[in-house]
Amino acid sequence: MYPQQIHQYVQQFFKETNCPIVYADDQVIQVQLTIDMDKKIMNRPFYWKYIESTDAEPNPALLTLVTNTNQLANNVRGEVLHFGSPRLSQLFQVTREMGSFVQMYEQVANDREPQLVLTPWLAVNYKVAYCSDQTKEMLYSLGMNLMTGQVVDGFHESLRVLKLDSTPPENAYPLPYIIKPLHALNRLDTQLDNFLLHEDHTWAEEAKQRWQKDCRVLAYFYEGVENKPESYAIEKEALDQQYAASIHVDIINGGLFYLK
Known part of the structure; x- marks a missing residue:
């Protein structure tokens, strides 16, 4: 997923969830969360429990999200989003939960x-x-x-x-x-x-080559051991799982x- 696709997805996500976008350019999105969205993605239940129990004025978070660091100004600070990052995965999960x-x-x-x-x-x-x-x-x-x-x-x-x-x-x-x-x-x-x-599928073949290399290293450490201990089988299984290619x-x- 390219930075432009992430940028478009994030903008559309906050638009659909009624969170005002305070500022946006090609690299940065600054968004004012609603109370509901703050509860969903900011992971601060004790704050909201305190606010609701004391009737204090709520202060939902203002998020600055960086979708492309290549042309980012030096003075801009924010949470970097990329495919697989925790925040973007969280937005995907919220999308599924909301319908x-x-x-x-x-x-x-x-x-x-x-x-x-x-x-x-x-x-x-x-x-x-x-x-x-x-x-x-x-x-x-x-x-x-x-x-x-x-x-x-x-x-x-x-x-x-x-x-x-x-x-x-x-x-x-x-x-x-x-x-x-x-x-x-x-x-x-x-x-x-x-x-x-x-x-x-070159990526899968390359993973297989890395697996073979690590298996040779593992075998070297146990070379000459006739009855290999249980630790060998455990390490071998861990390598198999680590390098197994799947989609x-x-x-x-x-x-x-x-x-x-």
Whole structure:
């Protein structure tokens, strides 16, 4: 997940959770948390227990988040976000807890046609973790037209430029979908699996080479020992687990979008 994607995700997250963005540029987002969001992500239950028991005036946190350190001014201080960082993982978790599925309608002024037809799309955002002794995480966004079956990669980017709302605009007719969302989800899962199957897996081969190297080092320390102690088996199993290459896919969120 690139810094720009993180930046866009974080901005959208706080916009959707009604947290005012005090300042934002291409590298930094400063956001004033609401009371509810402070309770969810700041991990200070004793503070809120004190505030609520004494009726004191609450003071939700003001967060400064850095999404790109490459062009950051020297005097800017903030919490650095990157894929896999605790804070960003926390925002993903809050997104799942608050409801991972939405239904939205594109808001389009309709002065020319008697009725505006909106086409249903299923959008799914996946987090893919490439795990071995080193972990890399990526975000994939897929959308499927529920009338034609057309699949669009990077679908979240196309949604960002649209004006969306939870209620349809006046004189709009949302088409009933032909492809059921559950079937579409299965097809998107399969498409992502096929993509992951055919991409470059050099990282897994490199992890295997590092595992072999460490196994040789371990064997060297026990060289000449006919009956190896239990510690050898424990260390060998730990190496196997540490370097085992695997790919984990999680759905972050998704939604049904009716678009022009």
